[in-house]
Amino acid sequence: MNRPAPRLPPWIAHALSAQRGPVPWSAVVRGALAAGPLLLAGVLAGRTSLGVVAALGAMLAGVNDRPGSRRASVGRLGLPALAGAAGLLAGSYAGRHTGAVTLTLLLTLLGLLGGAVSAVGPVASAVGTQLLVTSALGAGMMLPEPGWESALLYLAGAGWLLGLRLLLPTPSSAARGARLGYRFDGERAAVAGVYEAVAALLDAAGTPGATARRAALTAALDQAQDALAGPRLRRHAGSAAERRLHAQYAAALPLAEAATALAWAERPVPARAGEGPRRLAVAVRAGVRATGPLPAPARTVPALRALDDALLRAAEAFDSGEGGRLHTRRRGARALLRIVLGAGGREYGFRVAASFGASAALAQALHRTGWYGPHPHWYWLPATAVFLVKPDLGPLVSRVLSRAAGTVLGALVFAGVAAVVPRPGGLIAVVALCGALIPVAARHFAALTAVITALVLALLMVGGEPGASWNRIGETLLACALVLIAGHLPVPGERAGGVRARLTVAADAAYTYLAHVLDEPGERARRWTLRRDAYRTLAEAQAAIGRAAAELPALARHTEGTAEVAATLERLVDTTTACAVHLDDTGSLDLRHRERLEQLFTELAARRRRAGLGTADGGRTPEGLSGAISRAGRKETGVTHIR
Template sequence: MHTPRLATRIPPWLAHVLRAQPGPIPWNAVLRGALAALPLLVSVLAGQPTAGVPAALGAMLAGINDRPGSRRAAVTRLGVPALAGAAGLLLGTVVASAVGEGRSLVVLPLVFGLLGLVAGAVSSTGPVASACGTQVMVAVVIGAGMPLPEPGPVRALLFLAGAGWLLLLRLLLPSEARTGGGPYRLDGERQAVAAVYEAVARLLRATGGPHARAERAALSAALDQAQDALAGPRLRRYASSGAERRLHARYAAAFPLAEAATALAWAGDPLPARIAEGPARLAAAVRTGEPCGVLPAPARTDAGLRALDDALLRAASVFDRPPGVPLRTRGKRASASAPRRAWSAAGREYGLRVALCCATSTVLAQWLHHHHWYWLPATTVFLVKPDLGPLASRVMCRAVGTVVGAAGFGVLALAAPGPWPLFAAVVLSGALLPVATRHFAVQTAVVTVLVLSLVMLGGEPAASGSRVVESLLACATVLLVGHLPLPGRRGHHVRAALDTAVGAAHRYVGHVLHGPDDDAERGALRREAYRSLAAARAAVDLSAAELPPVARHSAGSDGVTAALERLIDTTTACAVQLVHPSAELPPSHAELLATHLAELDRACAAPAR
């Protein structure tokens, strides 16, 4: 009976260490990770194992970025960072040859510090840019320090070959849970759009219950994922096929359903179970490619149910249109909130910390004059990334994971010497990596085994003990630099995310109350408002899980996100009330909207005090 009370006493920074991402095992990603070692196998069989090391590094870093989603989105998510990594590897070899044997207490820390400043600032602009910044810095450090016989251009090409091989596997191998017909290349997009309709059905079932708020957030996340999946680059010249246009139209048909379901959840009245059957049947139709058939209609007793009924009718007409009939879909509106610029306050703050970590760790590594000096700055590049969790959490996970991984590799090296056990360790590590990314400590242990195996395949001696020592030094460096007081206030990333979300919410409110009767524009503004709200909540939660000296800089920000959520949900309910041009906003809705606007103003002013 006392377990919940004890759980609430765990500090947020420690609770994050104990938390792992749930979900089923992605067997297709596991297979890709194992097959990614094929270039290394070719090099080992050819008697040139060092040539396979850059390829294996490229595949490993691409594997870290290999997340669920559509094939087209994977082209950007894996390919662009791989190009950045290849450029970094080439630059690193040039820098090493310029300073002589990759040793310098002045030049290397200065170069790495400047590159870290730029890469860190660019990383703050988005997830793909973050992966690019990380790969270019890691590759620069490895290129400058890892003694491989291949020249710089060859290393870069081998790195690209390894990453390109994994990307090719991502594009060609079957997706999980492929059902029904439809183009093979659109499997990921169909799964993402079907997940939207399933999220609508779950929200309707949860309306009036304690899980409605969580299901509303899940619906917003599903819409975000589908939007990203459909926004990937085109993989062939005539990608605007009828199947793709139908899929875009089915995604657009989910917007009115999501709006109506959100308004009904906001009202809080429990709904009959049969109301959720319509979106569930639409989800099945997306997955199988079959017609959705007759959908159960809700009673049109209030504005929310009328909006739901209208949305189901429009969706049914889209789903049941014969394949030969052309579809007319509106172009996607560009988001009104542009990505944060690299040299914003948030970008400068993160870039400066990356620069300090890289320069400090390089000086320390050069001063120690260790054979594997490049491990120390390469480790700090990963550790300084906020994408991996709060600072204290990722430092603890890195320390524990490195010790476990090094110990496991030490046992392997003693029990089974030779290149083939090392190759087997690389294959096993690649297969485990897609699952290991769910917890940073497990990911660190897997990557440690993989890196130590590559080091020995590259002709260097075993170095499990050195790996542990230098990882612990990197942890101490990042922990120190991460808590250094810098000029100006901290928490720019949180404030930037909140400012973006507040601006998007105000634009959404303004359009609903004063804008023209434009469903597409209202839907785009609603997506922008909910998406920026999710990003702000993630930034606030991350900051709250830091150690108290860091977390206090964003104290009160959770009040802003709570006020934003109430305002945006109420605005959606108002939009449903005003769906007809002749309709007027009920006084109760207008009062709530004014109340939530005032609450947001007070919450935004509170953290500034």
């Protein structure tokens, strides 16, 4: 009898896993042209320290240079860079004009702010990270220039990379020619990805892979939404190409809705059903209006009729190139403040403040004792703690193991390279090479740490500091120990507040979506907005739950049962989508839809109790929706739309 192979604990398996995908050659080229040339310019101009600061700005912006549209990169790279410049300015003046105790207190308060803000989302997390890292650098490096000058050069370095991101064409767009408007390559790829995901879900309908395909469709819609949500560079409605992309995205929403309803029914659909979305995807990627004839699916059930209608509307939208919007709810200042001050923001802020403040105090104490040896600056310890304490970067123990391994590898490799390359030319080449490797190394935290360690050590050596690789290893190990302690400290209120807060938001969005479908089934524009909100918040909650599940058992136990709650919510949102399509076609819910909703409500209540989440959320509750379900089942039937 064959025994199953032993499985690694989640906290070890996560540390050994890495993302996969094609090499982002465009980002590699930008990385090579960013920090290295800026450092070279500073050396040639006789202002090496300013070249180092500008290269640091470009390097940290390069960490945030991920795939996506050019317009979306304005916020993704620009907002963290602004925060980094502010942190460098504040740290520089605080380091010059305050004592050790006051400086530690100020950095701790910054840690509280940066951690709480990081709970809002990925861009906000990058904002918090750069704010804290640069405040430690500004306070510890003691640059010869005034703080405002260093901040401007840091911002210029990040702006240089952002300019490369906006202006350089990708290899594929250069091959096709500029007439297609390469500025929108990222948007085209994202929207085409939605149509391809719709086709893949249709192919998987009635198979065990349908759930994974539906999750992939949600991810594709999220990416397209982000790609199109960047700032408009024109005052009015934008160019015809922009309007056409928005129309094509909006036309994909009813297709996604119909495909989800067909997958929910758990029955295979005709193979030709996916051909129409695939042809639409080809047209989007090519930047053309004409889609050619679209094969019509059989109109035997409500969801197939909805799919056929959605294909017809999509063909019209492609021809006209007008209409459509993102169908996303923008969070106002009050909603963002609730997240920052909520359970997730408080727990996040407490842990970051504890780690950042303690590491800054310890680093300054070691600095006064002369432990640092040949390099007199103490910023490495708190800056390392910032990256280690961020839960959105992965589970705690995985971050610690990866950071320790990456720092040792990067420091040892750099020590060997620095011993043989000429200075400063060879070190500048190391900076350029590491900048090019960042987009590839970002697939694993250890690899990214190794590359950044070598890059920073090269920058510091060009700036006149000794390499001090062994000191950096020791400081990193100290930061790992501090963050492990801070990560296991009890916090006021519930543990795993971030996970619970995201799950509560997802449940509220799911109930609001269902309430709208039952109360106002004919109002489709708002329905699509609420549907996007429900799936997006659910995906964010599931990502947070997955990270928490890979923690050490002492931490993972605080989120036990939340994955089952999220899975039930996912089925509830899928069922709501199927109800919406059925109501459009017949005007009432049949017995199967009503029974599935009631079954999910019962299951959800039981799983929430087992997870210690209670039974109520901030919005509509299952109890309040039961009456709406009954009313939807009593509506007149026989109102199938004439098409």
